[in-house]
Amino acid sequence: MGIMLFWIVSAFLTVAVAVALLYPLLKGAEPAPIDDAGEAAVYRDQLKELERDKAQGLISAEDASYARAEIGRRLLAVSGKGEVPGAIGRTNGLNKLAQAFVILCLPAVGLGLYLKTGNPDMPAAPLAARLENPEGNIELLVAKVERHLAENPNDGSGWDVLAPIYFKMQRLGDAELAYRNAIRLLGTNPARMNGIGEVLVAGNDGIVTDDARSAFAEALKLDPRDPRAQFYLALALEQAGKKAEALIAFQAIAKASPADAPWLPLVQEHIASNGRAPAAGSPGQAASKAPGGPSQSDVEAAAGMSAGDRNAMIRGMVEGLDAKLKEDPNNFQGWMRLVRSYAMLNEKDKALAALKTALQAFPAEKDEGKQLIAMGRELGLPVEEALK
DSSP, X not given: OHHHHHHXXXXXXXXXXXXXXXXXXXXXXXXXXXXXXXXXXXXXXHHHHHHHHHHTTSSOHHHHHHHHHHHHHHHHHHHOGGGSTTHHHHHHHHHHXXXXXXXXXXXXXHHHHHHHHOOTTSOOOOHHHXXXXXXXXXXXXXXXXXXXXXXXXXXXXXXXXXXXXXXXXXXXXXXXXXXXXXXXXXXOOHHHHHHHHHHHHHHTTTOOOHHHHHHHHHHHHHOTTOHHHHHHHHHHHHHTTOHHHHHHHHHHHHHHSOTTOXXXXXXXXHHHHTTOOOOTTOTTTGGGOOTTOOOHHHHHHHHTSOHHHHHHHHHHHHHHHHHHHHHOTTOHHHHHHHHHHHHHTTOHHHHHHHHHHHHHHSOXXXXXXXXXXXXXXXXXXOHHHHTO
């Protein structure tokens, strides 16, 4: 019944549009007013006299042509185009073509396009209904929650739901506002404090600011075993130049983490960059032995060298790792170590070039690519250039 009604309405609309388009064509030219009929007859007589004068040689062909044009112009003014000899047939022919196009071609084209792209079985889906059932459409979900919060701004749960979605969409200003509203209305918890801390870090090119550090400290106070808060607080120590303290903090995270923890490779990168490999027997030791990385004996040998010799050794290992990665670009841990090593050596151009090459092997939309991008932001690299 619904489909039949659809086609009835479609047919009615098609007829209505066709009539609207055909009406000017069906009217034709309006007849000349009665008052102008005598003047039109005079102009026609002048045309006949002009032809006689031309035939008798009383007027040249050129002058006759000019006179005929002027008389024809005046005749058109009083009697319309339909009164000009020879014009009626042309106008009627064009009208018939236009009428045929409107009647046949336009409906046929519209029907063909609908049969190709339309779906009469699909139920109506107004905006309100789509917002009620977003079906995985993130934009509709956000619109639904935003509409709800516009009517209920003190709904803390709504802000709590929206904040991490804003963060994933990289709407950092909106995410910060949503987290602050959720905290104001619902209070603090580790997820909210870590969330607003990460937003602040992302908005400052990977730098853990004082506000972000306070947020992570509060999260750790609420849950002393929270690895996310521990990681960012250790990163803050590293960025402040407190490498010894940062090393201890990162090692503590590695020792407390399961062997298959997804954050462990990144933690081990920071351990290596702050001066030591993970302690023997730690759960993350096996994962630190990525091809091309320094071994425990390398680290012990470097400890007894002068600063200059140690720096030369480090550069040699980094260059060796770079060469190996050119031969085997599928070494994810190697790329993580190379990018961080160049950044720690203050060779930002090489670090950015390595990051760009790594993202060719591990695309940004994959998990490995996301880790590379996150590390690049932590190191203060212009990640957007590497994504071009």
